[in-house]
Amino acid sequence: MEKIITLPNNIYQTLIAEGERQLPYEACGLLAGFQQQVTSFWSLQNQVKSSSRFYVPKEIVTSTVEKIQNRKEQVLAIFHTHPSTKPVPSHFDLKHHPDDEVDMVILSHKYALPQIKWYQIRHNTYTTCKLVIIND
Numbered sequence: 001m002e003k004i005i006t007l008p009n010n011i012y013q014t015l016i017a018e019g020e021r022q023l024p025y026e027a028c029g030l031l032a033g034f035q036q037q038v039t040s041f042w043s044l045q046n047q048v049k050s051s052s053r054f055y056v057p058k059e060i061v062t063s064t065v066e067k068i069q070n071r072k073e074q075v076l077a078i079f080h081t082h083p084s085t086k087p088v089p090s091h092f093d094l095k096h097h098p099d100d101e102v103d104m105v106i107l108s109h110k111y112a113l114p115q116i117k118w119y120q121i122r123h124n125t126y127t128t129c130k131l132v133i134i135n136d
Contacts, residue, residue: 024079028052028081075102088117097121
């Protein structure tokens with residue numbers, strides 16, 4: 001059965017703006033919420049200033065996860081952008097994905113209209129999920 005995730009349009013617009021703001025580098029962050037509904041976005045600073053990689057120190061990620069948990073939300077996905085490539089997980093993305101219980105969201109700025117994809121990651125492979133952007 002296909003996993004369906006809902007993403008409010010205002011958060012979707014925030015993801016696009018964050019990606020544009022960080023160009024030509026990858027932007028990154030965490031998407032949180034309940035079950036399969038996104039309710040918040042937590043921007044993280046990419047420490048490597050790269051167009052093909054992102055890195056955030058463990059202590060910053062841990063601190064952000066604690067803030068999410070304090071709001072009684074759960075981390076649903078790790079978000080990052082692909083400034084000039086398709087929104088498909090790279091070998092590097094799969095190899096370094098930290099937790100099979102957390103999904104991956106990639107927003108590509110390769111095209112005139114940004115493209116976003118949501119993936120479940122299991123054992124270095126991915127499955128595309130259905131992402132529904134809802135009006136808030």
